[in-house]
Amino acid sequence: MRARVHFAGAAIAVTLCTAFTASAQAPDAWAGCTKTAETAPDVVIEGCSAVIKDGAEDKKLSFAHGNRAVAYFMKHDVQRAIADLREAIRIDPQTQLGLMQFCAVAVLKQKDDSGLVYCDEALRVNPKNAAVYGILADHALRNRDYYAAIKNLNEAVRISGEIAPTIKNTDQRQAFSEQQARFLNARGTAYAVKGDSDRAFDDFSEALRLNPGFTEALQSRASLHEAKRQYAKAMHDYEDLVRLDPGNASAWNSSCWLHAVVGQLVRALNDCNESLRLAPNTAVTLDSRGLVNLKQSAFAAAIDDYTAALKLNPKLATSLYGRGLAKRKRNDKAGADADIAAAIAIAPRVAELFASYGIN
Secondary structure, X not given: XXXXXXXXXOOOOOOOOXXXXXXXXXXXXXXXXXXXXXXXXXXXXXXXXXXXXXXXXXXXXXXXXXXXXXXXXXOOOHHHHHHHHHHHHHHOHHHXXXXXXXXXXXXXXXXXXXOHHHHHHHHHHOOOOHHHHHHHHHHHHHOOOHHHHHHHHHHHHHHHHHHHHHOOOHHHHHHHHHXXXXXXXXXXXXXXXOOOHHHHHHHHHHHHHHOOOOHHHHHHHHHHHHHOOOHHHHHHHHHHHHHHOOOOHHHHHHHHHHHHHOOOHHHHHHXXXXXXXXXXXXXXXXXXXXXXXXXXXXXXXXXXXXXXHHHHOOOOHHHHHHHHHHHHHOOOHHHHHHHHHHHHHHOOOHHHHHHHOOOO
16 A cells, blocks of 8 residues: 655653752751652642741752752642742752753643743843754644744754854764754744645755764655655665664655555565565555565455454455455456446546555
C-alpha cells in the first residue's frame, strides 16, 4: 500500500530539576525548603519562606526562591511562581534555565494554555532563547495553529543560525546545528500540512545538510517525494533511511511499495518481508506485499496477503480491489465482482490508482 505521509513533530524534552547543598543555618526551615517541591509543595513553601525571611547567602537565597517557585508552580500559582523566579534570576542569572524548564513542562505537559506565561517571561529575560520559541512552536503544532508554529520557528531558526557560527567549541557548535535542524524539520512539517511542499522540501533538505543522520527529516522528505510521485527520489531517501534506521518497519514498507510501483519486484518483496519481520500482522505492509505478488502474477499469494490485511482492516479499499483483481485472474468472477464493488464503494477512484501502477 502507498505509505501515508508521516511527519514528526518538533517535540523538545526538558526535565525540571533542582539541586541543593545542605546547610547548618536554620536547619528546620532549610530541611523543609530542600524537600522535593513536586511532592510536598506546602512544606517547601513554608520552609523556603522562612529561609528567605531570615536572609541567607546569595546562592542559598537563589535556591530558596527557585524551589519555592517550583512549589508554587505545582499549585498552579503562576504569579507567585514567576515572582520567585524573577528574584532567583536577579540574584543568580544562571537560574533562568529553570524558567525555560517551567515553560516547557507547563506548555508541553498541561492541557491548557496557562503555562504560556512562563514562556513569555523566559523571552522577556532572554529574547534570544531559541529553545523557548521551539517550545511555543511545538505547542502551536499540537493545536494545529500552523501560522503560529511557523512564526515561532522562523525566530528559532534565525536565532540558532546566528549563534551557531559564533561558537568555537566544536561539540557545542554541532549541538546548535542539530537544534537548528530540529527547528527546520518542524517548520517543514507545518509547511507540508499547509500544502506548501516547496518550502517544506527546502526545510527538510537544509535540516539534512546540517545533520545528515537526521532520520525524521529524511522520512519527512521521502514522504513529500512520494506524495508528489517523485518515486526515484523517494526510493533514494527511503534506502538511506533503512540504512540509518534498520529497525524502522514503516520505512521498509514504504520502500517495498515504491519498488513495487516502479517494477523492482525482487527488491520490493525483500523489503516487505523485512518490514513484516519487524512488525508482523501490519495491514498496510500485507497490502504492499499483496501488490508485489499481484504484479508477479503470484495470484494465490496475493489473495492470501490481501485477505490477511482485510482481517486487520476490513475497509482497506486497496486490498479489496487488489484481491478482486487476483480473484478475476483465478476465474472467480463472483468473488472478484464483490470485492471490486466493495472497494469502489469505499474509494471511488481506486481503479485509477491501480491503473497508475500498470495494473488493470
